[in-house]
Amino acid sequence: MSDTVSPNEGQAEAGGKGLSGYLLGHMREFGLLFALIAIMVFFEIVTGGTLMRPINITNLFLQNSYIIIMALGMLIVIVGGNIDLSVGSVMGFIGALAAVMIVNWDWSVYMAIPACLLVGVLIGAAQGYWVAYWNIPSFIVTLAGMLVFRGLSLWLLQGQSIGPFPREFQALSTGFIPDLFGVDRPNVTALVVGAVVVAIIVWTGLRKRNRNVAYGIEAEPMPFFVVRNAIVAGAFMFLVYKLSTFRGLPNVLITMGVLFIIYAFITEQTTLGRRIYALGGNKKAAKLSGIATERLTFLTFVNMGFLAALAGLIFAARLNTATPKAGFALELDVIAAVFIGGASMSGGVGKIVGAVVGAFIMGVMNNGMSIMGIGIDYQQVIKGLVLLAAVIFDVYNKQKQG
């Protein structure tokens, strides 16, 4: 999954220290990936094979899609040195707004969706304005936002649930890509898409690696590269195969995948992304290097508002109803995912891949523990401890690297 040599995380000292040296230097990146795989294997065993059943894997994606989508935006906000506590409420509010527009006012879905996304953008802009141009701490602005939008969604819904939605709206979340090859079980389209994605992952990884070798940057040792890519490709194809034997690729998985690629590209390969890392790493130095720090901060919140709105639509579509409870305390799951994924509270550090893997770790644990019938009480305790352990592991690694 993480094919790039991270520009943001600790590099091992150059000079051949061999496999173990390399592994030690990149503990964070591999540790996270292997942790996810280990957790999945663990729950696969203790749930007696239920976790990896095609229908459950499909459910895993559907259940976690909105968290992952918001984690993309949250990572950027946190890398920029801020935090957004309002996303759960904003998500609920947008779901409520969509319900009111579509169900109560009879708006067309194709009008309501853009309108809701626009409202999300405006909410992000309204909060970002105070943070960016007035230097009001984001914690406070978004804490206020959390209360305001929780209240507004209650007001919109009058305390009631509103639904159901028309089919085309539900398709946002519960629709599937039909098999273009007509086989259907297994869904050949899904398999083809999966194979293409794996090929792209390996190809870009190879390209990056060759470039690093050409420039004398310490590249991942070849055996390691092969083993890691084999694991990633194998795991990926395994999941896709499972999906293909159920109903194929969910629409929301495509949305997520496309967003993931776009945001990974923006953060790692563009000047915009680089500037956001600089902003979070040292705001004053970034400003004195000619970076428009205020505007950038503002944009990170606008983006967050947009993604929270999208998540709100997907959530409402999945439940097929808008409830006053929607998104309650969800901001905490999103933030936890980003920190488990290796982002730093002080900004400037963190990767999109990490945030997504972090969200999956949380999601698999939620799902696995529910299947096992572990009570919500224990679930919370365990999730809390995992978050703490992940961050302690991070800090410990950093201290060791000096």
Place this chain on the structure above:
Amino acid sequence: MGTLLEMQSITKTFPGVKALDEVNLRVQEGEIHALVGENGAGKSTLMKVLSGVYPHGSYDGEILYAGNPARFAGISDSEREGIIIIHQELALVPLLSIAENLFLGNERATGGIMNWQETFRRSEELLRRVGLKEAPGTLVDKIGVGKQQLVEIAKALAKDVRLLILDEPTAALSESDSQALLDLLLELKAQGVTSIIISHKLNEVRRVADSITVIRDGSTVSTIDAKTEKVTEDRIVRDMVGRDMSHRYPDRERRAGEVLFEVKNWNVFHPEHSERQIVQDVNFTVRAGEVVGIAGLMGAGRTELAMSIFGGSYGQNISGEVFLRGQPINTSSVRSAIDSGLAYVTEDRKELGLILEETIQTNITLANLPGVSSSGVLNGAEETKVAERYRKAMNIRTPSVVQRVMNLSGGNQQKVVLSKWLFAGPEVLILDEPTRGIDVGAKYEIYNIINDLSREGKGVLMISSEMPELLGMCDRIYVMNEGEFVGELTAAEASQERIMSLIVTE
């Protein structure tokens, strides 16, 4: 009187730099001992070793204090023995009262409950002892730096100080505040307090010190007993510098071209207190290939001048005009200043110049990302190539350009900052204390880089608190005092005395 403190063969190494090499220091009970040396000579490091900031085991050598070996694991250990250090950056909490600050960490309390009567009564006593008339309840940020310095000393007295260490105590003080502070030191001496004072101001050293130890490049050069030997400033300076001035600064063929950069009628006001004028009617020029210095004391407004020109990064109600090659340029934002051909290398490299967590190459390209990207997409290969080019040209000592900047020494960090600005392609570089806190060898390399820039026809404006550096490097020196330019000297006219007299006669 016996020996209170003896530091024997202290050696302390940081990655890449030997900061102290077999340093010896002997301080007699009840004296004022001055520790002098250039910036980066190792004075502050030595005092950090003494006070336990660098704990026992992180250095080599032995410390004998009051006759016994001292092995401090931290500041609290040395404070328990009555060794109190007052740093250049004051350690007061601005939003607490004087009384609260005096007993911070040393509270007058029983069972964790503050005894306010006792706190205030003792505070009044201590304030009287240091000659402060402020009420103990006054917030620290309401009093000036000079008085804050006295509060620091009172805080030391509250801890039953036996050996008081002051690191550049008068650097930020006005003349009269400085005098008051020195008088207080003499008075404390009469009460039996031993002090070590680190200072650049040799006249002050001569006035109060009983003995003087000179440190150069991390080694003890000499110890002078002021009671028996005649101390002249020349003698101290010779020991501090230790070699000919001509060798400390590389030669450069001096040929200034046309006027490249010009600032006219520049005025700047304080960012919070709009009535306070920080820079007043400043006019200056820099010619192509010229290195122009700005001399002045701390607080003269030099950094504020530079930052206000560089995209209005300091102050408000900024007025005046900036010209490049005779054309007015827009410097209203940092971006437009950079685009117009300016670069500003900040005084505070860690806070304002670098992103320490990031790699060398990320830092170098930061001010000119379009130079390594096309339509907003970064070209990683090009970025590495650029960074490698500067690594070679600047002699940045690092195994690779993807090394994080925080792992570099001060000198190499400074070269990264310079690389960043050179890659932005400026015509005029404003260098603010370009050699602060870096060792002598790296300084020489920085001077060479400055000379290369001048040879390429760039204009260099250099702010420095080290007068010898300005005298050694500059073609012309402006003297700034209290926000105004009070004089302009050519290289031939300039001397430390001339500069000082311009500052003093103002």
